[in-house]
Amino acid sequence: MKPVFFPAAGAFVALWMSSSIVIAEPQHGIAMYGEPALPPDFVSLPYANPDAPKGGKIVTAEVGAYDSLHPYIQKGTVPWQLRYLIGESLMGRSLDEPFTLYGVLAESIETGPNREWVEFTLNPAATFSDGSPVTIEDVMWSFETLGTEGHGRYRSFWDQVGSMTAVGDNKVRFEFSTDNRELALLAGMRPILKKAQWEGVDFTESGTSIVPITSGEYVIDDFEAGRFITLRRNPDYWGDDIPFMRGVGNLDEIRLEFFGDETAAFEAFKVGEVNSNREFNVAKWESQYDFERVNNGDYVLSVLPHQRPSGMTGFVMNTRSPQFDDWRVRDAMMHVFNFEFVNEAMTGSAQPRITSYWSNSPLGMSDGPAEGRVREFLEPFADELLPGALDGYALPVSDGTERNRAGTAAALDQMEAAGWTIQDGVMADAKGNPFTFDILLEVGSSENAAIIDMFTQSLERIGVTPTIRTVDNAQYKEATDAFDFDMTYYRRGLSLSPGNEQYAYYGSEFANEPGTRNLMGVQSAAVDEMIGRMLTSESQDDFVAAIKALDRILTSGRYVIPIYQWNIxxxxxxxxxxxPETLPVMGDWPGWQPDVWWYEE
Structure with missing residues (x-):
């Protein structure tokens, strides 16, 4: 257990604290590099309307179901939006800067010269939704509980906290045990819960019987498990006049409606049961949005650009499975997957392909051989890196025809190099054991099912017949948490300011820890080193070089078969x-809709 100090610990602690904080000055915000863009007296976020009217509602369609309203633990299936809508943290993240935070529950922040510690001063006006004050005790309890019993996303930060100390009645200080400049910012983003609510209650139990009490602008008003959740704006929300919150939380009601599949969800939107729909399929956008409510002007079609990285979307191969522990087999899968044919069938070739994890951004790897600092970072791991990491790698490109002869031939060559050949029409090893694998899909995703159907037909040309396993939401989560799949759909949204979460995505220590997000099971000293460099860089140039190097390692690792990206x-x-007319750099991202939207007759 980490040291946790309260004022009653004695005069020595108070003297020690007072002697060590005089070098810092309280600030209204903090940026990963440089200074926050907004001044201390800013009125509102640049992409929020401080004069927006209050009222109205937004109703969205969600495919699937849920069985828990507790978004802060590992167990249970929770709507992904819930932790953003009801939660509140010491500081809030601006979507208009790569990584900058401004005060919410904390009215100020101060750090050490190398960010080896951070101190937050709590806003004395802060209250929970039940009207009780948010206290330093609540803050400290939340950090420790989330770090030891909460969801895996909170544990890495807590593992790097050396001590947590109460300074008087309204300040908390964190001393860090590792050299990681991002930790001071991550501390500002942990959700704060009410300690008294959980006394005598098992925090790790999921379900719908307990709704976490938080301090955010919305509270859960009504729900029916698996069918809908209604959140209402708290009329007594304490933070309406905080600069970060002006023009945020304008809608009186947010309702999430749940449907069994995408077809039912879209039909509900067409008839007005749902009043906002985010469309990912450009072909559908072009061909199926000419119904009455669009044509008569009741619905508006908004196309919104952004400047964030593509992230990685596609189908991940589990390297824990013997089928995919050989990179040459993974490379064969890349060649068999006929993206150009799939893209034409699914989008009319309107969507560009994801080319790397940070494509569409300044952080993406460059074409051709690695140069400069990127090469310098990679060369110590030359013996470990796969072909392409140092000399340049690009995804296979087919001629767009269904047969994809060149891709099929390249796949056969790689499978043979890995010890697999076609025997009597079946891909098999030297002992005649057939090569096969299972593809795990979630019920309701017709688009993924259609893509996999085309992939399966391509696999038949090299003598491979996979097993398609389609399960419901709860079973899907259970299977992916346990890494019980060979291949499955994969989506990782990445930002312009990647940080500690990259360990959870790709770090070796998480490769075999159930419930973590390293689905491909990558264990690479080079990956770990690049993430570490990224987190400890003292210059923007080294920070960018470390990410570009990491991008090269992951992309050339052939872990995920990428599909198309959404640059809008x-x-x-x-x-x-x-x-608002002003769109944030991050575009349509958590924190934008429904947060800064409003309803106006």
């Missing part, structure tokens, strides 16, 4: 739902 967002919504 497509939202169809009721004409009464408005958003």
């Amino acid at each position: 967002s497509r939202l169809a919504h009721a004409k009464e739902l408005k958003y």
Whole structure:
């Protein structure tokens, strides 16, 4: 257990604390590099409307179901939006800067010269939704509980906290045990819960019987497990006049409606049961959005650009499975997957392909051989790196025809190099054991099912017949948490300011820890080193070089078969739902809709 100090610990602690904080000055915000863009007296976020009217509602369609309202633990299936809508942290993240935080529950922040410690001063006006004050005791309890019993996303930070200390009645200080400049910012982003609610209650139990009490602008008003959740704006929300929150939380009601599949969800939108719909399929956007409510102006079609990285979307191969522990087999799968044919069938070739984890951004790897600092970072691991990491790697490109002869031939060559050949029409090893694998899909995703159907037909040309396993939401989560799959759908949204979460995505220590997000099972000293460099860089140039190097390692690792990227967002919504003309750099991202939207007749 980490040292946790309260004022009653004695005069020595107070003297020690007072002697060590005089070098710092309280600030209204903090940036990963440089200074926050907004001054201390800023009125509101640049992409929020401080004069937005209050009222109205937004209703969205969600495919699947849920069985828990507790988004802060590992167990249970929780709507992904819930932790963003009801939660609140010491500081809030601006979507208009790569990584900058401004005060919410904390009215100020101060750090050491090398960010080896951080101290937050709690806003004395802060209250939970039940009207009780947010205290330093609540803050400290939340950090320790989330770090030891909460969801895996909170544990890495807590493992790097050397001590947590109460300074008087309204300050908390964290001393860090590792050299990691991002930790001071991550501390500002942990959700704060009410300690008294959980006394005598098992925090790790999921379900719908307990709704966490938080201090955010929305509270859960009504729900029916698996069918809908209604959140209402708290009329007594304490933070309406905080600069970060002006123009945020304008809608009186947010309702999430749940459907069994995408077809039912879209039909609900067409008839008005749902009034906002985010469309990911460009072909569908072009061909199926000419129904009455669009044509008569009741619905607006909004196309919104962004400047964030593509992230990685596609189908991940589990390297823990013997089928995919050989990179040459993974490379064969890359060649068999006929992206150009799939893209034409699914989008009319309108969507560009993801080319790396940080493509569409300044952080993406460059074409050709690694140069400069990127090469310098990679060369110590030359013997470990796969072909392409140092000399340059690009995804296979087919001729767009269904047969994909060149891709099929390249796949056969790689499979043979890995010890697999076609025997009597079946891909098999030297002992005649057939090569096969299972593909795990979630119920309701017709688009993924259609893509996999085309992939399966391509696999038949090299004598491979995979097993398609389609399960419900709860079973899917259970299977992916246990890494019980050979291949499955994969989506990782990445930002312009990647940080500690990269360990959870790709770090060796998480490769075999159930419930973590390293689905491909990558264990690489080079990956770990690049993440470490990224977190400890003292210059922007080294920070960018470390990410570009990491991008090269992951992309050339052939862990995920990428599909298309979304460089724009497509939202169809009721004409009464408005958003500010100024769009944030991150575009349509958690923190934007429904946060800064409003309803206007």
